[in-house]
Amino acid sequence: RISDEIYHKLECEAYKKFSKEIKFEEFVIPRMIARLITRLNIDGGQPEHDLCINVPKSIDRRTWYDLLGHRDEIICSDRHLNVWLKTIKQIELLFKDKFNNIDLLEIFGKILINRFRVGFIENLFNGRLAIGWAIYLTTSRFNHSCQPDLLQCSYDINMRLKFSDSNKIIPQTTLEFDKLTVSYRHQNDFRLKSPLTYVPNRIQRRTFVSFFFFNCHCIYCNDDLCNRYDESATNHLCYKCGNPLILQLYSQKPNLSIINCISKNNSCQTEQIIDYVNISIIDYTEQSIDIYEEKLSNIQQILHENSILLLQEREKLFFVYQKLIND
Ligand SMILES: [Zn+2]
Ligand SMILES: [Zn+2]
Ligand SMILES: [Zn+2]
Incomplete structure (x- = not known):
């Protein structure tokens, strides 16, 4: 200046x-x-x-x-x-x-x-x-x-x-x-x-x-397996090993997600699809606040309380409300 x-x-x-x-x-x-x-x-x-x-x-x-x-x-x-x-x-x-x-x-x-x-x-x-x-x-x-x-x-x-x-x-x-x-x-x-x-x-x-040309070594980035748990653990438990099942994208059909077990338990196969769910995340094309709420509540029923995906969805809704208040 x-x-x-x-x-x-x-x-x-x-x-x-x-x-x-x-x-x-x-x-x-x-x-x-x-x-x-x-x-x-x-x-x-x-x-x-x-x-x-x-x-x-x-x-x-x-x-x-x-x-x-x-x-x-x-x-x-x-x-x-x-x-x-x-x-x-x-x-x-x-x-x-x-x-x-x-x-x-x-x-x-x-x-x-x-x-x-x-x-x-x-x-x-x-x-x-x-x-x-x-x-x-x-x-x-x-x-x-x-x-x-x-x-x-x-x-x-x-x-x-x-x-x-x-x-x-x-x-x-x-x-x-x-x-x-x-x-x-x-x-x-x-x-x-x-x-x-x-x-x-x-x-x-x-x-x-x-x-940025670096690798992050924080606890979240160190271990990919652990990351997948943190990110998308569901509240459904594997009936064989008792660990939380995780939600992942399904490559063959983009509108579906799959649920499987990624634990290292020998009797659980990580490739085995245990369930399919039709779930959609908030992408800001929603027409009304009710639709935002409905999406969040659907996701909430499947994901673990502390999963990062759920936190991110809550954050999105928070910003939508903040925007409403400011307007
Ligand atoms: Zn000038
Ligand atoms: Zn990191
Ligand atoms: Zn299992």
Whole structure:
């Protein structure tokens, strides 16, 4: 903000020419890269002010140079490579050869992996829409956990940290501060108060773990068999071994789910389908609040009290009611 003038010099020139032809929201990464390059010329990637408003003074501040760009991984991952190839074309379109002597892949990688949604607006049907992006240097050092110590959130450009456990306070030493964890999946969401509602299901977890180039070793991610229990344990017990049966998607018929036993008991075969159920999860196409309630109550009859699937369905209904109240 302080340096608006300087940014304008470079960016307005580039954007004016194309203002009619391009959609700016599709050019977020090139614009962030241009902004970053200007920024590096101003403060060398060591900003005077931290955008995180409640980091104690005693904590060492990070600089741009401390961030990891994952450049080697990016070019090996189709998903990331496609974004990079698109970005480099957009940069050429906007800025021609202005950045020819700059290692754009390094900057791109750091931005893609460390950027953070800010100033979101709530939208029930499209999820939460970010209206901007920012990089928070000091807080980007936190590791991920599916059961994070911290919730982090920025409503405007400033970020605020909050403990999942409200009895804890932010440590005063860098050593302790660095050990804190956040969820990379559920950033920017103070609506969810219990760490348990932060547990993603296995598909979501694999998607975001592959995006950030790491493996999560939290108790939820360590053991796939255990994950399947946590996620979709039902309240039906196996008549042979007495363990809860689990609910799984049925590949042959998408509208049906199957129930089977995955315990390691010798007399139980994991491949054996014990039952079929017709159950549908909340997908926000429901026409009335009664239908939401009905879906939840159907799922509740099958799933175990503590199954993650059930928690997630309750969470969805909670947001639907919250939306109703706000409107
Ligand atoms: Zn301008
Ligand atoms: Zn995890
Ligand atoms: Zn069994």
